[in-house]
Amino acid sequence: MRTISVVPGDGIGPEVIEPALEMLAFLGLDVKLDVLDHVNAETWLRTGRALAAADLDRIRGSAATLLGAVGDPRLSDTPYVREVLTTLRVELDLYANYRPVRLWHDKLSPLRDKAKRGIDCVIVRENTEGLYSGVGGNLSAGSLQEIAFDLDVSSYRGVSRILDFAFSVARTSVCIVDKANAVRHGGTLWQRCWREAVERHPDIDTTHLYVDTAAMKLVTDPTAFDVIVTNNSNGDILSDLTAGLAGGLGVAASANLNAATGQGLFEPVHGSAPDIAGTGVANPLAAILSVALLVEHLGHTREADAVRAAVAAAVEHDRVTPDLGGSLSTRQAAAAVLAELR
Amino acid sequence: MRTISVVPGDGIGPEVIEPALEMLAFLGLDVKLDVLDHVNAETWLRTGRALAAADLDRIRGSAATLLGAVGDPRLSDTPYVREVLTTLRVELDLYANYRPVRLWHDKLSPLRDKAKRGIDCVIVRENTEGLYSGVGGNLSAGSLQEIAFDLDVSSYRGVSRILDFAFSVARTSVCIVDKANAVRHGGTLWQRCWREAVERHPDIDTTHLYVDTAAMKLVTDPTAFDVIVTNNSNGDILSDLTAGLAGGLGVAASANLNAATGQGLFEPVHGSAPDIAGTGVANPLAAILSVALLVEHLGHTREADAVRAAVAAAVEHDRVTPDLGGSLSTRQAAAAVLAELR
Numbered sequence A, B: 001m002r003t004i005s006v007v008p009g010d011g012i013g014p015e016v017i018e019p020a021l022e023m024l025a026f027l028g029l030d031v032k033l034d035v036l037d038h039v040n041a042e043t044w045l046r047t048g049r050a051l052a053a054a055d056l057d058r059i060r061g062s063a064a065t066l067l068g069a070v071g072d073p074r075l076s077d078t079p080y081v082r083e084v085l086t087t088l089r090v091e092l093d094l095y096a097n098y099r100p101v102r103l104w105h106d107k108l109s110p111l112r113d114k115a116k117r118g119i120d121c122v123i124v125r126e127n128t129e130g131l132y133s134g135v136g137g138n139l140s141a142g143s144l145q146e147i148a149f150d151l152d153v154s155s156y157r158g159v160s161r162i163l164d165f166a167f168s169v170a171r172t173s174v175c176i177v178d179k180a181n182a183v184r185h186g187g188t189l190w191q192r193c194w195r196e197a198v199e200r201h202p203d204i205d206t207t208h209l210y211v212d213t214a215a216m217k218l219v220t221d222p223t224a225f226d227v228i229v230t231n232n233s234n235g236d237i238l239s240d241l242t243a244g245l246a247g248g249l250g251v252a253a254s255a256n257l258n259a260a261t262g263q264g265l266f267e268p269v270h271g272s273a274p275d276i277a278g279t280g281v282a283n284p285l286a287a288i289l290s291v292a293l294l295v296e297h298l299g300h301t302r303e304a305d306a307v308r309a310a311v312a313a314a315v316e317h318d319r320v321t322p323d324l325g326g327s328l329s330t331r332q333a334a335a336a337v338l339a340e341l342r
């Protein structure tokens, strides 16, 4: 029996993890849960850290991890969020952040041109390097002379493997996004790795866009994209942008993967949303769709597809929370998906 | 008599600068032109550089500069573009990249919800620091061990002055955009400077968004924004994104400014567009709107407003190039604006 570790986290994290776990239970897979409900802001406030070595060991020992959200307004001036998320991504070497974006129903698109609405792409975001390296410092901190440095790091190994990952999940094409015309050191490395990756994957079309152009093309014609692969910070921005083209963060799920070890951490793209935490209206769909990614990762493609079809049906029938134009609570919206599944 | 230096550049640069200069001539201001038509890819190919110290002196000595576009496919593996643009921005200390985005006509919006279409905001982009510092290198370049480093630099002075600039151009509110939850060293400096700027400008509302959230909000409700201020690379992405919400790069103008010295460089946001160069269909509106920003900068607000009104009228009457759904050539579209102005 495989173990799934679960980190509910903060704010709406636990609120959306509860229905997500109900969904997992409903699917009746042969798994058991290991819930780490102390990995949160309270623990950080009490002890100054939130993720102990023992927690990491439990997570590492599990078949997959489901995370709700981390973040707390009392800790916004601290490295809390970064420490939890980046530590998980880096310590487990989950180098591929896989963020599929699909329009579950035409009505969720903010776009005017019907022909351009049907976004169905994946943002593949490098997840362990880039501007998230944490390397840097603050010269003369606190003074009028302060200068802050953050190092954007790309390695040949890191870029090559994320490109290979992108090609491996592409159906028709890979669009490589960088800023090689302005950020030259990383840019030339990405360009080199791109040229080499193209030779390894002659069957898949590739295009290249600078990140500014990619952002513009995404709002004018998102249907032009299959897989977009880019670095950590560009991927962060483009994945929220594309989520906005498909109904927002309420339906954006993600997987953090290592294709070699098979490790995976699954989480909604949304944060802890302190503004709505406790009000019972958080959208459970992103967490439920993260469960779909998780069970698919464990080999249960049929179940994953069924969950997605049920989500699409619930959206179609307007059985959704206020962020998608409905009037249901978190529990009701989750129940609606379960009802569609039955 | 004041001098305007003109750098037509490459590709469609000269094609859009020609009508832009006709517009300038039509306005009948007391200026003379200093055209630097050797600052381009040909010069780089011949001599290995494109912008000599003497060129910089001429530009520095002028009242303002109008630039078309730089870029050439034969030089995409070189620092050519970066060198010309970043040198101009940095050497003249044009720290504020001012990118107004206005919907010239409802029909140009890609958004479905009529109430959300009317984008009318300014992206204020820090223009001399950030990831564009050029500081970095490539360890073990060309090998399987290559690691590329690019330094993201923010100074107290640089962040404070761009925030002050943003407040100075705001009508109602300033939204400060950073990634302080993940890119901590620069992030904490931006947060500190934000807190201080708020105290200096108590009359203007401020909000804060992480850059990913900002990208999402922009596609779902761009009307929520007045001025957005952010660092160099975020500003690059968000300004193309917003351009996409207002008809694309064909109508996106920008000013690179130093509020202390009064120096300014004005340019369309678009590049040299090698794919359409020479075909006569480049949209001249972004260059013409850059002329509007230029003459406004020189104190001719009435003329600037007249140009903008003429552009809006030409768009309304569909007297535009193919990128905006029309069928006019560059010259015809420019003539249409002149006709509206008369």
Ligand SMILES: CC(C)[C@H](C(=O)O)[C@@H](O)C(=O)O
Binding pocket: A181, A182, A212, B081, B082, B085, B236, B269, B271
């Ligand atoms: C061409 C490129 C280097 C430039 C930039 O990134 O600054 C352009 O995209 C812009 O926005 O002016």
Ligand SMILES: CC(C)[C@H](C(=O)O)[C@@H](O)C(=O)O
Binding pocket: A081, A082, A085, A236, A269, A271, B181, B182, B212
């Ligand atoms: C919360 C934040 C640090 C995180 C990130 O930037 O990676 C989030 O925005 C995401 O996209 O998962």
